[in-house]
Amino acid sequence: xxxxxxxxxxxxxxxxxxxxxxxxxxxxxxxxxxxxxxxxxxxxxxxxxxxxxxxxxxxxxxxxxxxxxxxxxxxxxxxxxxxxxxxxxxxxxxxxxxxxxxxxxxxxxxxxxxxxxxxxxxxxxxxxxxxxxxxxxxxxxxxxxxxxxxxxxxxxxxxxxxxxxxxxxxxxxxxxxxxxxxxxxxxxxxxxxxxxxxxxxxxxxxxxxxxxxxxxxxxxxxxxxxxxxxxxxxxxxxxxxxxxxxxxxxxxxxxxxxxxxxxxxxxxxxxxxxxxxxxxxxxxxxxxxxxxxxxxxxxxxxxxxxxxxxxxxxxxxxxxxxxxxxxxxxxxxx
Amino acid sequence: xxxxxxxxxxxxxxxxxxxxxxxxxxxxxxxxxxxxxxxxxxxxxxxxxxxxxxxxxxxxxxxxxxxxxxxxxxxxxxxxxxxxxxxxxxxxxxxxxxxxxxxxxxxxxxxxxxxxxxxxxxxxxxxxxxxxxxxxxxxxxxxxxxxxxxxxxxxxxxxxxxxxxxxxxxxxxxxxxxxxxxxxxxxxxxxxxxxxxxxxxxxxxxxxxxxxxxxxxxxxxxxxxxxxxxxxxxxxxxxxxxxxxxxxxxxxxxxxxxxxxxxxxxxxxxxxxxxxxxxxxxxxxxxxxxxxxxxxxxxxxxxxxxxxxxxxxxxxxxxxxxxxxxxxxxxxxx
Numbered sequence: 001x002x003x004x005x006x007x008x009x010x011x012x013x014x015x016x017x018x019x020x021x022x023x024x025x026x027x028x029x030x031x032x033x034x035x036x037x038x039x040x041x042x043x044x045x046x047x048x049x050x051x052x053x054x055x056x057x058x059x060x061x062x063x064x065x066x067x068x069x070x071x072x073x074x075x076x077x078x079x080x081x082x083x084x085x086x087x088x089x090x091x092x093x094x095x096x097x098x099x100x101x102x103x104x105x106x107x108x109x110x111x112x113x114x115x116x117x118x119x120x121x122x123x124x125x126x127x128x129x130x131x132x133x134x135x136x137x138x139x140x141x142x143x144x145x146x147x148x149x150x151x152x153x154x155x156x157x158x159x160x161x162x163x164x165x166x167x168x169x170x171x172x173x174x175x176x177x178x179x180x181x182x183x184x185x186x187x188x189x190x191x192x193x194x195x196x197x198x199x200x201x202x203x204x205x206x207x208x209x210x211x212x213x214x215x216x217x218x219x220x221x222x223x224x225x226x227x228x229x230x231x232x233x234x235x236x237x238x239x240x241x242x243x244x245x246x247x248x249x250x251x252x253x254x255x256x257x258x259x260x261x262x263x264x265x266x267x268x269x270x271x272x273x274x275x276x277x278x279x280x281x282x283x284x285x286x287x288x289x290x291x292x293x294x295x296x297x298x299x300x301x302x303x304x305x306x307x308x309x310x311x312x313x314x315x316x317x318x319x320x321x322x323x324x325x326x327x328x329x330x331x332x333x334x
Numbered sequence: 335x336x337x338x339x340x341x342x343x344x345x346x347x348x349x350x351x352x353x354x355x356x357x358x359x360x361x362x363x364x365x366x367x368x369x370x371x372x373x374x375x376x377x378x379x380x381x382x383x384x385x386x387x388x389x390x391x392x393x394x395x396x397x398x399x400x401x402x403x404x405x406x407x408x409x410x411x412x413x414x415x416x417x418x419x420x421x422x423x424x425x426x427x428x429x430x431x432x433x434x435x436x437x438x439x440x441x442x443x444x445x446x447x448x449x450x451x452x453x454x455x456x457x458x459x460x461x462x463x464x465x466x467x468x469x470x471x472x473x474x475x476x477x478x479x480x481x482x483x484x485x486x487x488x489x490x491x492x493x494x495x496x497x498x499x500x501x502x503x504x505x506x507x508x509x510x511x512x513x514x515x516x517x518x519x520x521x522x523x524x525x526x527x528x529x530x531x532x533x534x535x536x537x538x539x540x541x542x543x544x545x546x547x548x549x550x551x552x553x554x555x556x557x558x559x560x561x562x563x564x565x566x567x568x569x570x571x572x573x574x575x576x577x578x579x580x581x582x583x584x585x586x587x588x589x590x591x592x593x594x595x596x597x598x599x600x601x602x603x604x605x606x607x608x609x610x611x612x613x614x615x616x617x618x619x620x621x622x623x624x625x626x627x628x629x630x631x632x633x634x635x636x637x638x639x640x641x642x643x644x645x646x647x648x649x650x651x652x653x654x655x656x657x658x659x660x661x662x663x664x665x666x667x668x
Contacts, residue, residue, distance in 0.1 A: 030381060034573065035486050036418040036558060037385035037476075044378035047364060051371035052473060054429035056466030084370040095388035095429070095471045128471075132390030137429045137462075137471035139386060142371075152369050223370060239368065 008101060009129050016106050017094070021114040022124040028143070029091050029125055038126040040091060046143045049087035053078050054095075057134035062179060067105050068112030069203045070136060075116045077226060078140040079207035080277040084224040086150045086216045087142030089122035089209060097132035120209060148216050155221040155240035155282040159308040162291060164208050164300055165278040166254040167229055168269030172261065173202035183268055193259030201254075205277035212279060214294035221282040228272040230314055231328030233280055237312065240282075245315045246271075246306035246326070263319075271316070271326060282308055342435060343463050350440050351428070355448040356458040362477070363425050363459055372460035374425065380477045383421035387412050388429075391468035396513060401439045402446030403537045404470060409450045411560060412474040413541035414611040418558040420484045420550045421476030423456035423543060431466030454543060484546075484556040489574035489616040493554055493642040496625060498542050498612045498634055500588040501563055505607030506595065507536035517602055527593030535588075539611035546613060548628035555616040562606040564648055565662035567614055571646065574616075579649045580605075580640035580660070597653075605650070605660060616642055 017023065018033040031039035042048045055074045057063050075092065082089055094113070098105070117123055122140065174181060176195030181187045189195060212222070221240060223232045230246075237243055251270040258266055283291050288304070295302035309315075316326045351357065352367040365373035376382045389408045391397050409426065416423055428447070432439075451457055456474065508515060510529030515521045523529060546556070555574060557566045564580075571577055585604040592600055617625050622638070629636035643649075650660045 031483070031485070036415040036556075037383045037421065037483075039381045039383050039419075039478075039483055041381050041480070042376055047373050047375050048382060049371045049373050050427070050460075052427040052429050052461045052471065054431055054462045054464060054466070054469070054471055056431050056464065056469075059431075059464060059466045081370040085373075087371065093384070093386040093473060095386050097388055097390050097393075097469060126384070127386045128388045130388060130390065130393060132388070132393045132469060133467040135388070135390075135431060135466060135469050135471075137386065137388055137469075139427060139473050144373075146375070149365070149371075149373055151365070 012101060012106060013129060016110045017124060022110060022117055024123045026091065026121060026123050029123060032123065032125040038093065040141065042143055045146055047146060047149060048141055049082060049085045049144050049149060050139055050141045051078055051081035052137065052139040053081070054135060054137045067109035071109045071112030072116055072204050074136040074138050075113055076205040076207055077277060078138050079116065079120055079122070079209060080205060080224040080226070082140055082142040083207050083209045083212035083279060084150065084222050085142070085144060086148060086212050086222070087144040088213060089120040090141045090143050091123050091125045092138055092140040094124055094127035095137035096127065096129050097135045099131065099134060150219050150222040152221055152223055152236045153239040155236050155242055155308050156284060157242060157308055157310050159220055159282040159284055160288050160304050161233070161244060161246070161306040161308065162281045162283055163229070163252055163278055163303050163305050164211060164295065166252045166257065167225070167276050167278065168253050168257050168266065168273040169198045169201035170275035171269045171273030172257045173198040183272060187265055187268060189260050190262045190265065191259065193256065195256065195260045197256045198254065202275060207277065208279045208300065211295060211298045211300050214298060215281065215291055218287040218291050219281040219283050223280050225276040225278045225280055226274060228274040228328065229276070229280065230271045230326050234314060234328035236282060237314065243309045243312040243314065244306050245309055245317060248316055248318045250303060250305045252301065252303040346435060346440060347463060350444045351458060356444060356451055358457045360425065360455060360457050363457060366457065366459040372427065374475065376477055379480055381480060381483060382475055383416060383419045383478050383483060384473055384475045385412055385415035386471065386473040387415070388469060388471045401443035405443045405446030406450055406538050408470040408472050409447055410539040410541055411611060412472050413450065413454055413456070413543060414539060414558040414560070416474055416476040417541050417543045417546035417613060418484065418556045419476070419478060420482060420546050420556070421478040422547060423454040424475045424477050425457050425459045426472055426474045428458055428461035429471035430461065430463050431469045433465065433468060482550050484553050486555055486557055486570045487573040489555040489570055489576055489642050490618060491576060491642055491644050493616040493618055494622050494638050495567070495578060495580070495640040495642060496615045496617055497563070497586055497637050497639050498545060498629065500586045500591065500635070501559065501610050501612065502587050502591050502600065502603030502607040503532045503535035504609035505603045506591045507532040517606060521599055521602060523594050524596045524599065525593065527590065529590065529594045531590045532588065536609060541611065542613045542634065545629060545632045545634050548632060549615065549625055552621040552625050553615040553617050557614050559610040559612045559614055560608060562608040562662065563610070563614065564605045564660050568648060568662035570616060571648065575646070577643045577646040577648065578640050579643055579651060582650055582652045584637060584639045586635065586637040586639070
């Protein structure tokens with residue numbers, strides 16, 4: 001059901017969700033909020049790409065997180081999945097369960113959603129609002145021309161492994177916010193540097209949509225980095241039945257992360273920190289320059305961190321020249 | 335993300351979700367479980383219709399409900415929304431949050447899902463599995479030819495209001511199962527009749543897909559009855575800016591419901607019981623015979639319960655000839 005419009009729900013939906021800020025008009029969307037279902041009409045030469053993510057309070061975000069932060073994370077991580085497929089955002093649905101109706105909370109939540117929805121021209125078209133423990137289910141829908149989606153399975157031997165932005169920032173932010181890290185008790189802040197500049201990197205992931213659309217047809221495979229770089233790269237390698245060699249010295253990190261962590265913990269944050277929502281692209285040598293050009297035009301940093309190889313598994317070439325096997329012990333949901 | 339394939343999640347997804355029983359091939363589905371997103375390609379002359387519903391433990395189903403019951407309800411209620419739009423099921427996504435991995439539970443849950451998925455040729459194509467309080471988010475996707483979706487807004491003055499099956503059975507079942515009803519403390523079992531035959535009506539709603547597809551182009555408006563007949567009819571009336579007169583004597587109920595409730599409570603169950611997952615169609619006099627013929631061919635009972643009128647609101651003509659206003663105090667989610 002597209003928002004059960006009964007009683008108090010009806011009022012909340014009308015006031016906060018079925019608004020021009022969220023349920024706005026967009027080409028391709030035939031029917032939004034207000035019926036049993038939403039309707040879209042993809043153009044004849046396009047595929048519809050969609051991804052559903054659920055964020056639960058106390059699991060995917062701290063129980064006391066601000067509503068606009070939760071909203072922007074929830075929609076942002078989904079848009080990041082679309083970017084990984086080279087799909088152009090079209091619209092999204094929202095399944096929101098909240099313990100009670102607090103108008104202030106809902107207003108801030110929907111304001112946060114609206115910021116990203118407007119930025120990516122991706123209106124809310126339906127969903128479900130009900131009571132229950134706080135959880136946010138969001139499905140985003142995007143369009144990609146026939147055969148142009150970038151899959152995990154397309155990596156080729158000799159492809160460069162490219163990573164946008166910097167890795168490990170969100171893991172440092174979580175430490176700075178006082179939360180325990182899944183990376184263990186050794187993973188802690190080092191020195192006196194202030195991790196505060198990185199909080200936004202955790203709160204407000206930036207889906208790399210513009211870059212991804214610019215790279216259509218240039219990457220052999222792609223994935224977004226959510227669980228952790230090695231863990232996510234391993235999905236690509238598994239689907240492509242290949243392996244990879246990564247250079248420790250090539251891993252991209254921010255100056256703040258560097259100042260906050262010891263050298264070995266910095267590498268750990270880059271490899272397995274998670275919540276980065278950067279893109280990892282597998283690109284042939286022929287296309288590499290063009291992909292770097294796209295990144296430059298998007299004002300986005302891009303690093304070559306390794307190469308796809310025939311032998312399965314992920315090998316890390318350390319700063320002192322040793323080769324060690326690393327595994328994808330990224331974020332474990334259980 | 336289409337099932338974060340990390341660690342134990344990966345094994346669970348591979349063993350129970352990315353299986354031929356759920357993630358089966360189907361025309362129109364280009365890519366199912368295993369990448370950042372799923373891909374479908376609707377035929378050029380078709381619209382994509384989709385509906386997201388979230389079921390939370392302790393709110394939408396009893397916390398101790400059996401996993402196959404939860405699964406079939408979760409997918410069934412969504413398919414019922416597609417039926418209301420006259421859409422043909424195509425595929426679905428699942429956002430499952432569970433407190434812990436219990437393989438027995440997951441096996442029964444996925445068996446239940448698979449039963450309906452197979453029956454309606456509607457494979458699972460992606461989603462999200464993580465820890466959290468038990469909640470099931472399901473989005474179903476269906477196809478309908480351009481302009482053929484049945485909306486809530488299309489009712490016309492003089493349309494007959496038709497209802498499939500019987501109403502109130504699920505409300506009686508819930509009483510029989512020992513749960514308190516939202517209809518208040520006066521709503522209770524009456525006499526010695528056994529409500530047990532109705533338990534299946536609550537546990538396993540039957541989406542009226544075949545009937546709905548047969549009625550394409552014949553109904554002016556439609557809705558599925560989930561919150562309660564009057565509540566849901568009121569959505570149609572609101573969207574169509576019209577009113578309705580309902581005949582108490584014409585309301586369809588089962589013999590078991592009749593035996594379990596007093597006469598006034600039986601009417602209450604039919605009007606506001608909810609969880610019926612029957613269809614309510616607004617049909618012109620010219621098309622009525624044809625719709626009854628479709629129901630007959632589907633071996634589905636169909637009743638004419640009232641008529642669409644110009645004056646807004648819902649009026650009930652009681653068995654003793656009085657006219658009373660009734661409102662849509664169906665199920666309140668808060």
